Amino acid sequence: MTTIADLTTKEAPKWCPGCVLPGTFIQSNPSVKKIETIKTGERVLGKDGKFHKVTEVMVHRHRGKMHKITAKCFGSTILTEEHPVLCVKREKVGFHNKTFETEWMRADSLRRGDYLVYPILSEIDDKDFIEVKWEKKKMDRKSKNLPNKLPVNSDLLRLASYYIAEGNAHNRGIVFTFNKKEIQYVEDVKLIIEKIFGLKATSKIRENKNTHEVHLSSSQLTRLFIEWFGTGAANKRIPHFMMVLPPAKQKELLKGSWRGDGYIGSRKAGYKTISKVMTEQIKMLLLRQSIVPSITENKAYGMHKTSYNIEVCGRKNLTTLKSVLNDEDVQGSIGTRERFVLLKTHVFLPIRKIETFDYDGDVYNFEVEDVHSYVSGNATLHNCGDFTILSTIKSAIADTGIEQHNTLIVSGIGCLPPDEQVSVGSQWVCIDHLKKGHTVVNGDGEFTSIEERMIKPFEGEMLEIVPYVSTFNRIRLTPEHPVLSVKRNFIRERNQISKEKLSNIKPEFIEAGKLEKGDYVVFSFTKKVTDNPIYTKDFCRLLGYYLAEGYVNKGGGRNRDSANVSFAINSNEKRFRDDLIRLSVKLTGKEPYVRHRKNIGDLTEVTICSKELALLLEKIAGTGAGTKKLIGDAMLLPIAKQKEIIKAYFRGDGWHGVVKGGKNIIYRANTLSKILAVQMQEMLARTGIFATIYIKKTKSHTYKNRVVQPSGQQYVVSFQHKKQFSMTHRTAHGFLLPIGKINKKPYRGIVHNFQTSNEPHSYLVKGIVVHNCGSKTPHFVRTYGFEGLHGRGLAVASGAKLANNILNVIAVAGDGDTYGIGGNHFMHSMRRNLDMTLVVQNNEVYGLTKGQTSPTSEKGFKSNSTPNGVLEDPVNPITWAITAGATYVARGYAMDIIHLKKLIADGMKHKGFALIDVFQPCSTYNKINTMDWYKSRIFKLEDTGHNPEDKLAAMKMGEMWGDRIPIGLFYRTSKPTYEDGTPQIATVPLARQDISNVDISGLLKRYK
Structure with missing residues (x-):
């Protein structure tokens, strides 16, 4: 028989903490209490040093490893291996850190010497x-x-x-x-x-x-x-x-x-x-x-x-x-090294030892209002989060007795086509070339690793978002994929863009399909800085000249081991030539060889005879005009050094002119190397300048019947000196680029996405920040799993059920992708009455994509997508499901695990389409439908004597809203399933049928 332990995977959700042992003392009001004695409504100390209300208490049976974390000074806490602890990683063994950036880490990821973060009570209420x-x-x-x-x-x-x-x-x-x-x-x-x-x-x-x-x-x-x-x-x-x-x-x-x-x-x-x-x-x-x-x-x-x-x-x-x-007898021991680090609001306690042991028994956790954390004797712990639905699904599968190897869980995500290019710091790489463990750049400009790749077929509409100022940075993605954006109407004032609003607004992740022309996307870049003594300012300037006009000559014949580097410059560029001569003397101690090349145009060739310098430049920047690019460490140099590269490069390969009105100068540089153009855009962004890139078709150029430049295309990097392009705005979050147009094209093929390791869960596509959104439910439950597209999970689930009708199919989705993006699939899946279960995590807001209005949001609800409030009435999933043909319709509450588990388990046992809509409070983005809001309103249908066989009564109960909201089983009936009407799978599942001798040529001819 399947147990919860059988269904548990090694991968744990980042937002779902584990639990602690009974007997664990928790800092409450006025002092510590054992966790099992704390009740809903009591207050506990949070990570901010203030007391916050406990909104829900959780207890469940745990069978597995426990971790005993012992810190210096304050003793131990025992908790499950997945429980997140607020900590700071130790930078150097034997020495205290100089900086203390806190992060939540699983208990089993902590190491001896890491710091536990302990808040100091900060509440002050003076009384005379x-x-x-x-x-x-x-x-x-x-x-x-x-x-x-x-x-x-x-x-x-x-x-x-x-x-x-x-x-x-x-x-x-x-x-x-x-x-x-x-x-x-x-x-x-x-x-x-x-x-x-x-x-x-x-x-x-x-x-x-x-x-x-x-x-x-x-x-x-x-x-x-x-x-x-x-x-x-x-x-x-x-x-x-x-x-x-x-x-x-x-x-x-x-x-x-x-x-x-x-x-x-x-x-x-x-x-x-x-x-x-x-x-x-x-x-x-x-x-x-x-x-x-x-x-x-x-x-x-x-x-x-x-x-x-x-x-x-x-x-x-x-x-x-x-x-x-006020006691003179107190004396301190001289030179005693502190075992801790004390700051104004927190004390950082090094971990002295970590022990593990097996445990089989009850463990506790709870939800805490606002700060979602609480404090034990020596550590700050994350609270239970909103992950009760996952635990309930596991429990329901275990209770029904269905086999895990005969169960499929389906969820959905947004994706990009395989040729879309993602920033890895030094360049852009096609998304289909990236693997698990590779490093990419996130929306904060920090490096993050890929934890999981998602690849799947897609047929439908693909969007192409084209920035107005740099069409080269256009990106393609599915309509539901979130993009870090600012809606134009949020920052307008009297039909003008308000610079004050623009500087203060915080971009939000908005689904690509909800963006419009004129909205802004966020262009970001690598923020990391790593210096290297090889790159002196003089060498960086020479490197810039090399990228523009340099090439390496390697000897042949007797001199095949020799090498030098040459620069071909226009003969009238005396300042350029003189600077090269100075750099040659300074870097090699030798005067360069200078000669005039009349046979290839009016050019002067400056040659520095240094094999070491030539090979170093070739190693750092490559060779050949179309393939030059900088290696990774050059892209992370301090801005002052990168400015030397940029200035020399634009002096060599660029030109400048005065913008209309004569108030500004525009610089342009041409290159045959796409990678180098992207790197120049990245380095300029690091200096505070946004540069556009456009492609210029070129004709072949001859001199005295000799081709000196073949036809092809060049990449032009352009920027204005001392001023951004008028439509581009620089903010603390990156550059805001206005959308010039959004193209919609049909697409059929493979699409990609991935999960990154840390916040913010995002990555850069051609410099533009997108979310790595994804429901990872299939990763957290040890059954078969399939990640369909956002809003298309039911289509995948339907196909899987028809392909193998003996599978137990469970679809898990949110209110946005079920009742909005996937509304058509939802309606027709119920009409067909396929034998499968749909669990909808209904936050009444788009929680995954950062807080937009969803189809179930209350009328008047204000969000980043509806700042003036929702105009429409919310959809009613219960009455919709009953009228559309679902044969099992229920609603649960995420915090009532026992009740919800029974609803899901009964839905799995039911023969036909089962909907379980689950109220799941989102404390981050929905401040209206909170736990207290639900608790004061919900009641259980079974307590009223409701008959779920009565369709009219079910509709009447489904319409109830306001001060009293029912949960439980609304409607249940029995009728033939879609599979029952499909004779081809009556005896043997389609997936197990022998189709090797099936002739489909006649069928194919009908579609020609």
Whole structure:
């Protein structure tokens, strides 16, 4: 029988965290709690150092490896191997990083020495007074009335810490127990009690116990102290309002705590408690004072309970603690190397060790509002994300008992034709030449690796987006493929482009089919810089001349091992010639050989006789006018050096003229090398200039009956000095290029796409940023998988079912590609009643392609594609499915896993077309249909006695919306499937039939 473990692949979704063990302490409000005790609605600490509400709690059974991550100072956290942890990769073993760029990494990707990121509580809520409602018993006529407003000052905070450390409440009184020598603390307690509450406390020395006690009789104050601070050493705590006071006030909490349960030594200071809550609270108070303590746990033994040591050591820590406690006895050990890195808002803790072990039992996780993260004892963890549908599909497959090897999952993505060219940094490469593991450039200009390639046949409309200013950078892609863009109407103001709006707007990924003439696409380029001492500024200038007019001569005959480099320049370019002579002397120490070549035109040839220089130039830039190109490291040089290459190249192969009006100069350079033209465009972009490229047809050129230039085509690189082309705009995200036109042409053939390894999940097609969108559900479930095109998943699923009708076919899609792009396939699949299951992840927004309006978006919903709100009513998937002929129609909620699992499992068992529309909140792009929004509205049909066999009742329930929204099984009926009416597959699946002797020539003739 298939189990969830059987269905789990090694590949894990980047956005779907795993879970942690029960018993894991989580930083909550006011302090730590075990994860299994945290309920929906409670608040936990997030990665931003603030408290956020838990919106959903998850628990499931895990069978597999657990990773115990132990950090320096703060101990361990145990979690599943796929759980993302906020961390910083160690740059050099044995040395702290100089920069700390955080990233989410799977637990099994962490290594010893990497840093765990721990936030410092940043919430501040200062109070001068706090109001108290005293509880006074009816028969209590003797006790004194206490003030209703208590000052939140140093006295109250110090008294609180005395009680937490040395106090105990019982019956109607409070007792503080100090060492009999600590007279100043006894007097301090008595003075504070009288000053704040107007009560007289008494003191008593117990010689037999060597203690000095302070007694206070007040039932009202006793109840308040128990409510605020607890009673009994193991249950002590600091109330939340004190935990969020300004750090300056909190010094008094630390001062009193240390006087009671703390100690100060010559090389370290410490605090000991048996309260886990107090341990974490003292840790947080110290962090807010820029002190990073070390926490150790002492196991229980005999009559002794588990206790916790909080130690402060190191010169910086102890110097700060000395200031906080105002204690001259605190001294720091000189030269102690810090084991951590402390910044203003976070502390970075190196991983000391990582252990793994097998586990079979429950694990926990939850969803956290806004920040989608929470904090354990030593690390910041990602929350559960929105991946419950995947887990539910796995569970449903396991529950139905269907065989994984007889199951197909279909999803869809957008793609490009095989000859589209992708930037790999040094040049453009056709997408069909790229393989898994190859490196490409993403939309941020950073290098990223290809994790997965997707190749499939496509027949349909292909779009060609042509930028107005550089038609050479035109790209072709399927209509659903997202492109990083700016809609023109977003930045218009009185029919003019607003430069202010343009500079502030953030481009969004928009489906190619939704773009129009005048909209802007984003042109980006490689941002990485790597210097190389070989490339001096003089050498870079010579390299530019070589790219323009240079060639390498290799000897023959007796001199076959010799080589030199020559430059052919116009005889009237004296400045060019003189510069070459200077560079030759500077780089080789030799004067070059200069001669006039009248036989090939009015040219001067400058030859530098250096074999080493000639071979180096050939290695870096190649040879031959049509094949010259720079190697990768030259494309990553600092901008100052690349400017030398550009200036020399345009001096050699270019010309310039004055633009109309005489206010600007335009530069152009011609080359026979397409790669070199692209590289010049890239280098100019790195310097802040966008250059256009266009193709120029050339005729053959002769001189004295000798062909000196054959006919063909040249690539012209053109730019304006000190100014962008008027329609091109430079922003922090790249250059915005207006779309000149969008061509639509039929296409039939193979298309490609791939998944990149890190955010942003994008790559550059001829410099233009596109998304590497894709549903990877087939990669995450160990069944057969097929990735169709975005919106065409049902077409693939239908074909697969007819080709092998004994397959269990499950299509997984979103609301956009099912009810919008693929609406026709959705309608006809239901009409045919094919025996397959469709699970729709309905976010009511295009979540995958960055937040555009989808067919199910609420009327009035504002997005980057509808800034003024949606005008249309949303489609109703339930009533559409019932009227179109689906025989199983249900709706689930992603966060109710048990209910959703049953709906999907029953849909798989049903004979006929089954639709399960799943409400899946998208916390990133849909702020209306949130978890709270759904929870306050949804109800289960089975709780109402609904009869799913009643079609009219199903339609009525399907129409319900607003304050009450039903989920569950709406409609179920039985009728013959499409396969039942296809006799050719009645006995043997088509895929298993012998077609070797089938004659189809007659059929083909009919289509001629």
